[in-house]
Amino acid sequence: MKFNCHFKTLLLSACFSSTLLTSCDGEQSKVNKPYRAEILKFVPSSTTSGESWVVAEQELATLENLDTLEGSFFSMTLGGLIKINSNIGSLIDASSNSSPVRANLRYTTKNGVIVPRDTSTLLALSSYFAFEQTLAVLQESTGIDPNELKKNINGPYRIYFEPSLTEKVENESAFLTPKLNAAFNPESNDFYLFRRSELESIPFSANIKVISHEFGHALFKNSFNANSAEICRTSEEEINARMADKFFSGRWSNEYAISGINEGFSDFNSYIVTSSTNVFTDSLPRFSSESRSLTGPAFVFSQLTNDIVCSGRFYCIGTLFARALYGVAQSYKNRSDLMAFSRRVYTALEKSRENLRASPAKDILPMPSKEAATCIRRSKLSLSYDGAITSAFLAAFLQSFSAGEEKKNLCENLRNLFGNYGFSQEARIVCES
Numbered sequence: 070m071k072f073n074c075h076f077k078t079l080l081l082s083a084c085f086s087s088t089l090l091t092s093c094d095g096e097q098s099k100v101n102k103p104y105r106a107e108i109l110k111f112v113p114s115s116t117t118s119g120e121s122w123v124v125a126e127q128e129l130a131t132l133e134n135l136d137t138l139e140g141s142f143f144s145m146t147l148g149g150l151i152k153i154n155s156n157i158g159s160l161i162d163a164s165s166n167s168s169p170v171r172a173n174l175r176y177t178t179k180n181g182v183i184v185p186r187d188t189s190t191l192l193a194l195s196s197y198f199a200f201e202q203t204l205a206v207l208q209e210s211t212g213i214d215p216n217e218l219k220k221n222i223n224g225p226y227r228i229y230f231e232p233s234l235t236e237k238v239e240n241e242s243a244f245l246t247p248k249l250n251a252a253f254n255p256e257s258n259d260f261y262l263f264r265r266s267e268l269e270s271i272p273f274s275a276n277i278k279v280i281s282h283e284f285g286h287a288l289f290k291n292s293f294n295a296n297s298a299e300i301c302r303t304s305e306e307e308i309n310a311r312m313a314d315k316f317f318s319g320r321w322s323n324e325y326a327i328s329g330i331n332e333g334f335s336d337f338n339s340y341i342v343t344s345s346t347n348v349f350t351d352s353l354p355r356f357s358s359e360s361r362s363l364t365g366p367a368f369v370f371s372q373l374t375n376d377i378v379c380s381g382r383f384y385c386i387g388t389l390f391a392r393a394l395y396g397v398a399q400s401y402k403n404r405s406d407l408m409a410f411s412r413r414v415y416t417a418l419e420k421s422r423e424n425l426r427a428s429p430a431k432d433i434l435p436m437p438s439k440e441a442a443t444c445i446r447r448s449k450l451s452l453s454y455d456g457a458i459t460s461a462f463l464a465a466f467l468q469s470f471s472a473g474e475e476k477k478n479l480c481e482n483l484r485n486l487f488g489n490y491g492f493s494q495e496a497r498i499v500c501e502s
């Protein structure tokens with residue numbers, strides 16, 4: 070059965086009950102692999118119409134067991150309990166309960182197709198499908214073989230779907246009402262898709278724009294962080310030694326500017342996977358998060374001390390980085406050229422970790438601040454300190470691009486967006502070769 074339902078606003082329940090009417094005939098029979106299910110799917114804009122959401126029958130190609138939601142690349146736990154230790158935007162340090170209370174899927178079948186019987190099941194399967202779609206373009210968009218990525222993390226990736234949260238508090242467990250939507254835990258390689266809020270018209274948990282952004286964090290870890298979690302943890306004895314070491318282990322996980330670059334790359338990955346320039350449209354229309362959009366109102370690095378210009382703290386640095394990449398991406402009119410650019414971006418990210426240790430980046434990079442050495446992230450930008458870090462990063466990043474039109478274009482975008490503070494004269498030397 071093919072069922073389409075447009076999903077502009079909160080039509081979920083209306084949409085859903087008509088699905089049940091046509092298929093709730095008690096046929097809970099066996100379904101065969103590859104599984105097919107009715108899920109909520111994003112349809113990118115085309116030359117004839119804008120973006121839309123439909124409920125449609127799709128194959129869950131890598132799902133191996135419908136009862137346990139185990140698959141070759143992703144295994145999903147419904148429910149479960151997550152203890153939050155700290156969170157940095159959508160990057161999170163948390164631990165999960167080893168024996169979570171699992172929820173079950175509720176579905177019926179129609180002609181061998183899984184038809185969800187409740188909203189959670191629809192969204193869980195839709196989210197699984199969105200992860201699969203993100204993975205499906207991985208080889209093309211980064212050059213990495215999905216099997217290699219899986220091997221690097223001793224995969225599959227674990228996805229916690231709508232877990233309960235507790236905050237780490239002495240002797241008590243406080244449940245959070247999270248402002249968080251979705252998150253990636255670089256230490257455990259787990260993804261968390263949090264409970265829906267009434268404000269979301271397309272729930273974050275099923276939104277491929279959000280999921281491909283989160284997956285961007287996993288790719289940043291695999292490339293820039295050389296597949297290491299490198300969580301910064303305070304140790305009083307080490308602080309002085311750290312302040313004298315530009316490359317102490319864990320520095321990048323807490324540096325304001327690098328956190329921003331991580332977010333920006335993730336936004337770029339979301340764009341590459343979905344062709345959409347704003348991660349938050351559809352999900353949070355009531356908060357027009359235009360400043361995070363790749364095509365939103367213009368701002369530059371030196372304005373980022375002003376929250377009115379962009380209120381997203383280090384995310385705003387990420388938006389500048391993503392916008393510079395997007396500016397180049399737009400010059401590629403066909404998909405294979407765009408994907409080739411995306412692979413060069415990924416390779417540059419992979420190499421920039423080493424390039425940071427070479428000239429000119431290592432000379433531009435400031436010694437770690439006391440806060441960085443103490444594993445504390447500032448909540449506000451420091452133009453000179455963070456600007457020196459973005460300058461060093463951009464020099465390291467650009468070094469991997471060969472001379473030509475593309476590098477020229479990228480350098481120009483970065484100059485315009487990061488200015489003299491965020492992309493210093495010393496760093497721009499790499500644009501000349």
Ligand SMILES: [Zn+2]
Binds near residue numbers: 159160282283286332
């Ligand atoms: Zn993020």
